[in-house]
Amino acid sequence: MDFSEAVEIKILHFGLRKLKPTQILVFGFAALILVGGILLNLPSASKSGQSIGFLNALFTSTSAVCVTGLVVVDTQTQFSTFGQIVIMCLIQMGGLGIMTMATLIFLLLGKKITLRERIVMQEALNQSTLSGLVKLTRHILLTTFIFEGIGAILLSIRFTQIYGISKGIYYGVFHAVSAFNNAGFDLIGGFKNFTPFVEDPIINGVIMGLIIFGGLGFTVIHDLLLKRNFKHLSLHSKVVITMTLLLLVSGFITFYCLEYSNLKTLGNLSPTGKILAAAFQSVTARTAGFNTLNLSDLTMPSKYFTIFLMFIGASPASTGGGIKTSTFAIIIMMIYTILASKEDVEIYQRRVPMDNIFKAVVIGVIALLLVFTSSFLLTITEKADFLSILFETTSAFGTVGLTLGITTELTSIGKIIIILTMFAGRVGPLTLAMALGSRINKAMIRFPEERILVG
Template sequence: MADAYEKNKVNPPKVLVLGLLSIIMIGTALLRLPLATVSGQPLSWIDALFTATSAVCVTGLVVVDTATTFSTFGQVVILTLIQIGGIGFMTFATFFAFLLGKRISLKDRLVLQQALNQNSIEGIVRLVLHILIYTIVIELAAGLILAARFAYEMPLGRAIWFGMFHAISNFNNAGFDLMGNFTSFTRYTEDPIITLVLGILIFLGGIGFLVLSELADYRHERRLSLHTKVVLTTTTTLVLVGMVFILLIEWNNPKSLAPLSPFGKLLAAFFQSITPRSGGTMTLPVAEFQQATIFLIIVLMFIGASPGSAGGGIKVTTFATLIGAVWAQAKGREDVVFFRQRIAPALIYKSLTVTLSGLFFLIIVSIILSITERNVPFLSILFETTSAFATVGLSLGLTGELSPIGRVIIALTMFIGRVGPLTIAIALAQRQQKEYFRYPKGNILIG
């Protein structure tokens, strides 16, 4: 594969980074237009840049209220940026090239391979077409259901817009909403239709397009890859474990679960466990949670969604691989085994690299923000940093209070969170230099 890179002189990481930066700059310019705001006054460059970055990186952190600040034009721009950022600009480019009858070159396939985090270019164009089909079907179906629900409390046209906006936002794990006053969906905490539809959208958008493709083909293929099995098992386990812990910790909290009915508590705990996958939408005021719950959400956000999805974080497969390695060591086994298949040592090293790189980055950014954002509790800073890095969008209320330098740092964190782990994976996937000798083996004490 490295020969292919050299032969075609294409650098997929550079293409992806420059492509995302270009879209962010275009989005910033559009959101700066007087037409984009309700008041007709242009946003500051920092606020426009922050909003565009948050939309393209499908994060959902906002420094101005989306519903009351932006006009319909501005909201359409944000929604377009979310859709492009969620499924990838290369996916759109490939689709339009396909419609125009143009040949998809090897260079394009190599970039698509990295953008979708695939191991090879085989079947990559077919996967792109499947991604577009699944996206349209899922977003349209969910949008119509939400529109029917919203139609009970607003005019039909507005209900359709609300339904489609929130379907696209949540399927792409973006977290932007039009509820107003930074309240998200807290007034729909016990509404099963809205809560379940949004939760399913976040789940489907977070498991990855390859998994969606295999699930759609399962009726004919009757088999699932190891990747899909690990993603589904780990994601479901994390959601259920998170739900149980939130119920236990918040059951008697008068500012969260205590006022709700038993069914409402289950519904709210389920949603708040699934949204850290990278969703960013909330049905409970996260800032009112107990500190233990807040820290649990930080951990869930850091783990994030699945490779090849709209979500961020170190990814559930990375987490599962590390847990498998720990379990193998505890059992005195040499191999990490999932579903009777052995995990290659290179993948374990890659998982360690991605995880430690993410941890080091979070530590550095949190320290810097602790200096720039004085008198802010460290837990709030860590929560905000993790939310930005994992492209989640949940906040304890700090985003709108950030200083100009703090907003730039968080915007940069969102961007690095969107492309950083991917870039690391690409670097590790490059052909390694052949070693003609090995150093003698040495021993150090561990633990």
């Protein structure tokens, strides 16, 4: 290494030391997206041997790293095996997170994790304490590879019966990684996703299982494995599990009832097929982006309900996006507390701290503003109807990947808007706001309090 290279590394190291943990996370995701875009723009990444265009490559890379699943070109027909493997790697790295992947490299190299790196890990994993972070990261990696491994084996067994051994195994691995990371990318081709397998119990069951566990959050899975008894779980785990079950069950009942007689969706399916399709739609709508039904054929109420589920999303420290199940639960309980004229927000006989409540409200408000702003801008740049645009932007923010068919028709400006929305949804609206904001010191002086009329 010559002197100039040494100076450049020193400057880079000094620059990183001055960054806040939130800024390191944001820049880390941005750098990964850029590298992915460059790789996917290579002629070797395309089946035709010609570049798909940098904006399309960047869009695909963002969608993969942000584990969204929105695509402007068909993954199976447009990308070569090299391009598809790049996408799968981006999904894996994006799903696990920048610091989890960095920790894996440090552990493999035998490098010590510094205090600053632990602080960034704490921010990345959304933890309240620094203790046990490296152990939790090891658990995250082990859990991920176990779930993906089991899913890959089960899917490979089914896919080999359809596509042959080599292609079946390849499809099994790709879709297991995509499902557990709630990405929604598929290799079925022709933008069909899993619609050809709407009544296949094995594919539906395995994909739903991977989506649910990937969306629960690594903290909850770790807590479940350690304590097992629901009564002994942390309040966070109890809230996440309760909200997940409520949303899954209510989603299934809603889709089943609304689509039961719709001949374009559930109407022509067998009784078992109706149950599978409604259940799959309930599971995938909050964060995954796979679909066994043509979403443009859904009834209007089902489309609006899907938007609602996509906005909520998955759970904290998971592979999914949205405002998160726990955030939604806190906001609902806060509303109940105000209406019931109670002083404290209480869940499972525990008081929720005020900073938790403020954070939940801020996340909800920023998310609404982000979706509204993105939708407003797309109404200017695109020719689609408002519902399709709202559906698209909510899907991008929630890193879901479901669409009513306008993704491939987006203008260049529209693609950039969706890229930014996906990015904001993946890193989190609050994390992004804190990264862009300046350091704020606690004020030494407190001003007098005065009420403002609201409502």
